[in-house]
Amino acid sequence: MNVLNKPIDVITWTKENGSMIPFKFRITENDETYSCKLKVQSTEEMKQCGKIFYRYVCETEINYRIKMCEIRYNKNAMSWTLFKI
Numbered sequence: 001m002n003v004l005n006k007p008i009d010v011i012t013w014t015k016e017n018g019s020m021i022p023f024k025f026r027i028t029e030n031d032e033t034y035s036c037k038l039k040v041q042s043t044e045e046m047k048q049c050g051k052i053f054y055r056y057v058c059e060t061e062i063n064y065r066i067k068m069c070e071i072r073y074n075k076n077a078m079s080w081t082l083f084k085i
Contacts, residue, residue: 001068001084008071010080022056022071027082036060041068051076055083 008027012020026035038058046053052075060069062085070084 001070003084004082006082008080008082022058025071036062
């Protein structure tokens with residue numbers, strides 16, 4: 001997987017206990033916007049440099065091919081990034 005670390009917009013479902021399940025993400029690159037559905041394979045809470053991240057390893061379809069990707073939610077900044085694809 002290639003490291004991208006690009007900001008993305010994410011649509012999530014929220015459970016009663018407050019945990020989030022990412023459903024779809026949107027990324028803008030070279031004045032084009034791409035939207036992809038996600039299927040979560042695993043979730044992990046991480047601490048890095050004093051910040052709390054939620055790491056989601058997901059399956060997505062890009063250009064008619066199934067690919068694995070890693071998206072991260074930064075709890076302190078309340079932002080999403082497409083970390084690896």
